[in-house]
Amino acid sequence: MRLNIACIEGDGIGPEIVAEARKVLDKVALVYGHEMIYTNILMGGASIDVHGVPLTEEAIAAAKAADAVLMGSIGGDTITSPWYKLPPNLRPEAGLLGIRKALNLFANLRPAVLYDELADACPLKKEISSAGFDMMIMRELTGGLYFGERHTTEENGVRKAVDTLTYDENEIRRIAIKGFEIAMKRKKKVTSVDKANVLDSSRLWRKVVEEVAQNYPDVTLEHMLVDNCAMQLVKDPAQFDVILTENMFGDILSDEASMVTGSIGMLASASLNDSKFGLYEPSHGSAPDIAGKGIANPIATILSAAMMLRFSFDLDKEADAVENAVKNILKKGYRTIDIMSKGCTQVGCKEMGDLLADEIN
């Protein structure tokens, strides 16, 4: 299969971690008989330095022409970098918001997995973490409270601010379909999270999710109120497979789920549109404090590349091979500095990429 991949290396550690993800993808191509075709795109600070803007029309066109986008991370030190003296619409982050909008990426996926070998980094009690967990938070990304009408007024000296939370059934249906499709590739359970005891938008959410569920009889659907879900994530995270939720609830819950894994350098993510197209990137930032030192953990980006194989190309076997390589290398005791623990062997970014590529055969 020919895989047309647009690569955004970005800023800070971005180029280092994307190089290792490409190394692993190249090994997958070699072992499984695929062809990887990469197109480099400038975005963020790297684009500002060359074009004066964080995202150009040419970059958007190149991304659209690809089957998927693999990204490192964008942005610099927000205090010292000259990029942050620019107006907000010209700063690195504007590039990311711009590309998400241009590509209509409405579904955000963030896996939260506890690896046995990294269980010590988990802040939960041993009796809870010992059950392990492997969940996918599926968050609606382009609707709801963050995109609703808002205004601030002042009447008789009293200031008042209004934000509106709107969803129509089509917005809910398309993310619900994605959620059920992803559950079909996993443990076939969807927990739909809402606040249906209070909000009309949540009651519509629940109805539409139930309608979509009719087409997926193999998937178990349960509903959970968002406040309960926040508690369950720290009380019994092993119960979850796919958590399906709207924009703001997903924003908060996905960060909570990430933090219970305890290791920022391991967290992958994907943003999808209604075709197979997606943008895949680690959940962490560009880590300017360690850029160029060769010590960044490339695993989050490599696991993002595995998600790309699975969700944009339906190459499940190849994605499994990458994910198993990560598990095996951790089992063998290799660690980058951010996940280092006593008795393990510390390696740099490049060595971790080499080890993972060698593990795929």
Ligand code: NAD
């Ligand atoms: P960060 O995630 O870049 O770094 C937080 C801490 O985690 C740092 O100490 C860093 O060294 C460490 N870290 C992060 N990734 C690591 C890895 N792979 N291996 C080892 N250590 C790692 O967050 P920040 O410092 O708040 O932000 C830095 C820049 O990144 C800012 O400009 C911010 O806007 C940007 N950012 C970009 C994205 C994105 O591109 N999607 C996301 C978050 C932050």
